[in-house]
Amino acid sequence: MSDLVTSLLAGSRRALARMLTQVENATPEAQQALEKLFPHTGNAWIIGVTGAPGTGKSSLVNALAKAYRAQGKTVGIVAVDPTSPFSGGAILGDRIRMVELSGDAGVFIRSMATRGSLGGVARATRDVVRVMDAAGFDIILVETVGAGQSEVDIVRTAHTTVVVEAPGLGDDVQAIKAGILEIADVLVVNKADRPGANQTVRALRAMLELGHPAAREQFARHHGRLIEIEVQNNHQDESLWIPPVLQTTATNNTGISELVLAIESHRQFVIESGTITALQKQYLELELYERLQQALMQRFLQTMPKTALADMINHIEARQLDPQRAVNQLLATLDQPSLNIQANES
Amino acid sequence: MSDLVTSLLAGSRRALARMLTQVENATPEAQQALEKLFPHTGNAWIIGVTGAPGTGKSSLVNALAKAYRAQGKTVGIVAVDPTSPFSGGAILGDRIRMVELSGDAGVFIRSMATRGSLGGVARATRDVVRVMDAAGFDIILVETVGAGQSEVDIVRTAHTTVVVEAPGLGDDVQAIKAGILEIADVLVVNKADRPGANQTVRALRAMLELGHPAAREQFARHHGRLIEIEVQNNHQDESLWIPPVLQTTATNNTGISELVLAIESHRQFVIESGTITALQKQYLELELYERLQQALMQRFLQTMPKTALADMINHIEARQLDPQRAVNQLLATLDQPSLNIQANES
Numbered sequence: 001m002s003d004l005v006t007s008l009l010a011g012s013r014r015a016l017a018r019m020l021t022q023v024e025n026a027t028p029e030a031q032q033a034l035e036k037l038f039p040h041t042g043n044a045w046i047i048g049v050t051g052a053p054g055t056g057k058s059s060l061v062n063a064l065a066k067a068y069r070a071q072g073k074t075v076g077i078v079a080v081d082p083t084s085p086f087s088g089g090a091i092l093g094d095r096i097r098m099v100e101l102s103g104d105a106g107v108f109i110r111s112m113a114t115r116g117s118l119g120g121v122a123r124a125t126r127d128v129v130r131v132m133d134a135a136g137f138d139i140i141l142v143e144t145v146g147a148g149q150s151e152v153d154i155v156r157t158a159h160t161t162v163v164v165e166a167p168g169l170g171d172d173v174q175a176i177k178a179g180i181l182e183i184a185d186v187l188v189v190n191k192a193d194r195p196g197a198n199q200t201v202r203a204l205r206a207m208l209e210l211g212h213p214a215a216r217e218q219f220a221r222h223h224g225r226l227i228e229i230e231v232q233n234n235h236q237d238e239s240l241w242i243p244p245v246l247q248t249t250a251t252n253n254t255g256i257s258e259l260v261l262a263i264e265s266h267r268q269f270v271i272e273s274g275t276i277t278a279l280q281k282q283y284l285e286l287e288l289y290e291r292l293q294q295a296l297m298q299r300f301l302q303t304m305p306k307t308a309l310a311d312m313i314n315h316i317e318a319r320q321l322d323p324q325r326a327v328n329q330l331l332a333t334l335d336q337p338s339l340n341i342q343a344n345e346s
Numbered sequence: 347m348s349d350l351v352t353s354l355l356a357g358s359r360r361a362l363a364r365m366l367t368q369v370e371n372a373t374p375e376a377q378q379a380l381e382k383l384f385p386h387t388g389n390a391w392i393i394g395v396t397g398a399p400g401t402g403k404s405s406l407v408n409a410l411a412k413a414y415r416a417q418g419k420t421v422g423i424v425a426v427d428p429t430s431p432f433s434g435g436a437i438l439g440d441r442i443r444m445v446e447l448s449g450d451a452g453v454f455i456r457s458m459a460t461r462g463s464l465g466g467v468a469r470a471t472r473d474v475v476r477v478m479d480a481a482g483f484d485i486i487l488v489e490t491v492g493a494g495q496s497e498v499d500i501v502r503t504a505h506t507t508v509v510v511e512a513p514g515l516g517d518d519v520q521a522i523k524a525g526i527l528e529i530a531d532v533l534v535v536n537k538a539d540r541p542g543a544n545q546t547v548r549a550l551r552a553m554l555e556l557g558h559p560a561a562r563e564q565f566a567r568h569h570g571r572l573i574e575i576e577v578q579n580n581h582q583d584e585s586l587w588i589p590p591v592l593q594t595t596a597t598n599n600t601g602i603s604e605l606v607l608a609i610e611s612h613r614q615f616v617i618e619s620g621t622i623t624a625l626q627k628q629y630l631e632l633e634l635y636e637r638l639q640q641a642l643m644q645r646f647l648q649t650m651p652k653t654a655l656a657d658m659i660n661h662i663e664a665r666q667l668d669p670q671r672a673v674n675q676l677l678a679t680l681d682q683p684s685l686n687i688q689a690n691e692s
Contacts, residue, residue: 035671038668039666277663287669292676296639297635297639299680300642309634313630324637328641331642
C-alpha cells in the first residue's frame with residue numbers, strides 16, 4: 001500500500017485506479033493511505049455539477065473537461081448517481097464519456113455506483129476527490145444528479161457549484177428544485193437551443209432575486225447548526241457573489257468558454273474575498289464532526305453487550321420505557337462503569 | 347405541562363394544539379410530556395402519503411380523511427414540506443384544507459413549515475405523530491412532498507406508505523423517483539381523468555416488476571446497515587406484499603373507496619404476517635440509535651474546550667493533521683482523562 005501511495009504521487013494511473021477501488025471499499029489500508037495522501041491535497045479546484053436527469057449534465061461535464069484540457073489543465077471526473085439502482089445512470093454516463101475522452105492521459109474518470117447509505121456516498125465521494133487531488137489533477141469535476149438533500153451533501157466538497165437546468169421543465173419541478181438553487185455559484189440553462197430557454201433563464205433570475213442572499217444565509221445557517229462553532233465569514237457580508245445565469249448547448253460546445261470564464265470569476269472571487277478559507281474550514285469542521293460522531297457511536301456500542309440493547313428495544317416496544325429515557329439510562333452506564341461490572345459479577 | 351398532558355389525554359383540542367407547538371419547538375417541557383404520553387401511543391394506524399408536487403397529494407389526503415370520517419374514525423393530518431422556504435407549500439395546503447375540513451371535531455390538521463435541518467424535520471414529525479397517537483386519533487395521515495431522501499426519513503414513521511404519481515410526467519422524472527417506489531406499499535396514479543393515466547399505471551407496474559422484491563430488500567438492507575442489529579423479518583420472505591397500483595381522481599372522489607380498501611388490505615397483511623412487529627421494532631431501533639448518537643456527541647463536546655477543537659481544525663486546514671488521526675486523538679482523551687487534566691494543571 002505504501003508503494004501504491006508512492007506510485008500514485010509519481011503519477012501512475014494504474015496506482016490511482018487501484019487506490020480508488022480501495023477507497024470506495026473503505027478498506028483499513030485505504031484509511032492509512034488517505035492519511036499519507038492528505039498533506040498532498042488542497043491544490044485542485046473542485047467543481048460540483050448538479051441538476052435533474054435530462055438536463056444534459058454529463059455532456060456539459062464532458063465539454064468542460066475538453067475546455068480545461070485545451071488550457072493544458074489535467075482533469076479528474078467523479079460521477080456520482082445517488083438515485084436508485086434501477087436507473088443505472090452512472091454506468092450509462094460512463095460509457096458515453098469513455099468514448100469521447102478516452103485516450104487522453106490528462107483525464108481520469110471515475111463513476112461511483114452508489115448502493116450504500118446516503119451518508120456513505122458523501123463520505124466516499126469526499127475520499128475519492130481527495131485521492132484525485134493528491135494525484136495532482138488541476139481540476140476535479142464532481143457530477144451528481146439532483147435529488148434533494150443528497151447532492152447538497154455531495155457537492156459540499158466543491159469550491160464552485162454549477163447547477164444545471166434545461167428549458168421546458170414545469171413550474172412544479174422548479175418549485176422542488178428551489179433548494180438546489182441555494183447551493184448554486186453558477187447557474188446554467190443547458191439545451192439552450194430548445195424552445196423556452198429564455199423563459200427558463202428569466203424564471204431562474206426571478207428565483208435568485210427572491211432568494212438571494214437570504215437563501216444562501218439560510219443554507220449557511222442550516223449547516224452551521226450542525227457544527228456549533230461559528231464560521232468566520234465576515235468577508236461574505238461585505239462582498240456577495242451573485243450567481244450568474246448562463247446558456248449553453250453542450251452538445252455543440254456553445255457557451256462553454258463563457259461557463260469556464262464564469263467558474264474562473266467565481267474562483268477569483270472566493271480567493272480574493274477570503275471566502276475560500278471560511279469555506280474550506282467549514283467543510284473540514286463538518287467532516288471532523290461527522291467522523292467523531294461515528295467513532296463515538298462505534299466505541300460506545302463496543303462496550304455494550306448486544307443483548308442489553310435488544311432487551312431495551314423490547315421494553316420500548318412494549319411502551320414500558322420511552323426512547324429518551326432509554327438513552328439517558330445508556331449514558332448513565334458511562335458515568336458508572338465499575339457499578340455496571342459489579343452488577344454483572346454478583 | 348402535566349395539566350396539558352391530562353387535558354390532551356382527555357381529548358382537549360386546545361391542549362393538543364398547544365402541546366404540538368411545544369413539541370415542534372423542542373422545549374425541555376415537551377420532552378417530559380412526550381415521556382408521559384409514550385405509554386399511550388401505538389394505537390393509531392399511520393399512513394404516509396408522498397409524491398412529487400403537482401400529483402394532487404393534498405386533495406388525495408383530504409379525500410382519504412373524509413372517507414375515514416364516514417367510517418366514524420377520527421383522523422389526524424400532519425403535512426410536512428421539506429423543500430425550500432421559497433415554495434411555501436405547507437401554508438398553502440393548510441389553507442385549502444381548512445376550508446374543506448373545518449368544523450369537524452374528528453379531524454385535526456397540523457402543517458409543519460420546515461426551516462431546520464432535515465434530520466430535525468424527521469424527528470419533529472415523529473414526535474408530532476406520537477402526540478396525535480396519544481391523543482387518540484384512529485388514523486394519522488402524514489403527507490410529505492417527494493424530494494429524495496427526505497421523505498424516506500419522514501415516512502419512516504408510517505405503517506402504510508402511499509406513493510402518489512400523476513399522468514404525463516416524463517421518463518426523466520420517473521427515473522429519479524425510482525427510489526421512492528422502493529418505499530411504496532400502495533401506488534396511486536391520481537388525476538386519472540387526465541390523458542396518459544393508463545400509460546403511467548403500466549410504467550409503474552413495469553418498474554415494480556423490475557424492482558420488486560429485490561428493491562425492497564435493498565431498502566431494508568440500506569436501513570439495516572445503520573443499526574447492525576438484525577431485524578427478525580423471516581415472515582417477509584414467506585409472504586411478500588406486492589404493492590397494488592390504483593387510479594384515483596381525488597377532486598371528484600373517484601377511486602377513493604378502493605384506496606381505503608387497499609390500505610386496509612395492507613394493514614391486515616402486515617398484522618397477520620407479523621411484519622408489523624419487525625417494522626415497529628426497526629423504527630424504534632433507528633430512533634434509539636439516532637438519539638444515542640446525538641447524545642454521545644453532545645456529551646463529548648461538553649468535556650472539550652472549544653478552543654481545542656478550533657486549534658485542531660486549524661492544523662487540519664494546514665494539512666499538518668488528517669481528519670481521521672484528529673478523531674483518534676480526540677478519542678484518546680476519553681481513555682486518559684486524568685492525564686489530560688494533569689497536563690492542564692502543570
